[in-house]
Amino acid sequence: MDPVVSAEIIGFIQRGLRSEEHDITTSDTPARPRSTARTIARRGSSGSGPARTDGRTGVSTVGEMLRGITVREALSLPVLDGFEVVAGAAGLDRMIRFVNIMEVPDVLPWTRADELLLTTGYPLRSDPGAMTTLVAALHERGLAAFAVKPGRYLQELPPAMIAEADRLGFPLLLVPDGVGFDVILNQVLSEVLGRQASALSRAAAAHQALLEIVLHGGGLPEVLQALPDQLGDAADGVGVIHVDRSGRVTAAAGAELPPAADVLFDDDAQFRTAGYPHGSHTLTGGVRALVASVVAAEDHGDLIAIRTAGEWDGQDVITLERAATVAALVVARELAVAAVETKYRGDFLRDVLSGRESETAARSGAEGFGWDLTGPLVVVVAGAANEDDQHRRRRAAQLAAAWTSRVRRMDPAAASATFAMEAVAVLHAPDGTVPDVERMAELRTGLAVPGLPFDGVLGVSRVVAGVAGLATAYAQAWEAVRVGRRLAGPGSVARFDDLGLYRLLSLVPDSAELRSFLVDTLGPLAHPEGDVENDELRRTLQVLLDTNLNVAQTARRLHFHYNTLRYRIGKLERLIGPFTDDARLRADLTVALHVWQMRVAHN
Structure with a gap:
């Protein structure tokens, strides 16, 4: 490969990796890579949002799919060993990606989804009943769990609060004495960030493998061939395809797409870009699709990964998005090479012709x-x-x-x-x-x-x-x-x-003399289509000339009664002359009808 192209690919990808890692680990709302954001803006669709009525859900950012730890997993950490689940056990599989401490009564604006919220009850010590309302509000905002340390400010949890948490499946935890919030923050966040860092590291290794394929001359089929193993095990039934900007499949690898994936394509076998934007989508039968936009200087379509078992996690999202970056550069390279080859082919064929x-x-x-x-x-x-x-x-x-x-x-x-x-x-x-x-x-x-x-x-x-x-x-x-x-x-x-x-008429300029010939020869039949009577008479004249004035054959072809055709012939002769007896007039009429067809009918 050209060393300049290789350096460009490496630099582009490394810049993307650095910016992606920064966004994920330091930003409250992780940003989508800029090329992807540009694609979605161009297509006028969003990769995130509420659940759709057809059962698909969009997931737009890497940060949203980077796994933290579930509440159940957090409770197995040494620091949370003495925690008691007093309500909402049905929600123990909620994801924790952040930890926060409630210091003020109006804490809601400072909370976020996937957050473990800790409190001593001090902010609501004068209104224990507000705790019940707070549980519903925290559930609505998508928090993972609410951990309360009773004792000094809150002796016991209100029964209504416990009942509400159970009804919502929102985990309500009791923090034992002797455990500081700082220790909880440290250990839970360390576990979350450790898992995210591990996912990023594995995704980076997968990305490096794709980069090696490209640097050794591999193309889009080779890049796709490596992806199924990076995105899942054999039992997951992972298949990957690339569609171009028109939505047509250009390459595929891995497992065959299941019937549930048919919904991704329209009747012309083209990918429904607007209906399935960048992000994760759940199809029927538990089949899951992951879409990543392939964009370099311009749109080069999408990478689409399908799995029939299991779920996509943050590592899968990162892997596919980075693969889309590699694919974009591969496609851009192939297009550049093809453009040069096309030019040489075109120049040579032009010389031959x-x-x-x-x-x-x-x-x-x-x-x-x-x-x-x-x-x-x-x-x-x-x-x-x-x-x-x-x-x-x-x-x-x-x-x-x-x-x-x-x-x-x-x-x-x-x-x-x-x-x-x-x-x-x-x-x-x-x-x-x-x-x-x-x-x-x-x-x-x-x-x-x-x-x-x-x-x-x-x-x-x-x-x-x-x-x-x-x-x-x-x-x-x-x-x-x-x-x-x-x-x-x-x-x-x-x-x-x-x-x-x-062929001969095409060489004659569209002059006033030609127009005069048309009018002199065809009379009112020289006008453009639109007059029903003239159109029928012109058609009758054309068929008569085509059949050498064979009235019976013309009547059959036009589905006319013999006497009706005789009447029309008389009317034609009153308009354009005795063409049935004048061979020269018939020749003029034949030429005039050809001229009318070329110069008038479609203009």
């Missing part, structure tokens, strides 16, 4: 890109619509992302490249025939992405024998794009062989 490369040089260079330019060949051009700069940039990215994979799926040895506003492919035509419209429509469909349908035109050339004919074929494909855009509009497929008279 412009005739600047000899046949020998063209074939030799094509082999280096895995292409085969042995004929017969056909050139396909996807020409995007004329758009402003912002849409042009999005369209270029769209073409680059979708074109090559679609072309390779259709013809593995085909040459392909994307330019600013076009994508080109040189496909093989082994039977010497131009690919049918249906096959080309499949290629066009692959250029659409959510929120950005492909509204350009796919142009297809005639079949040429080999490299020597590619310049001509390229010009034919572009002519098909230009004519198809006027003739059939956005999203169409136009084959050069099917253009016929339209």
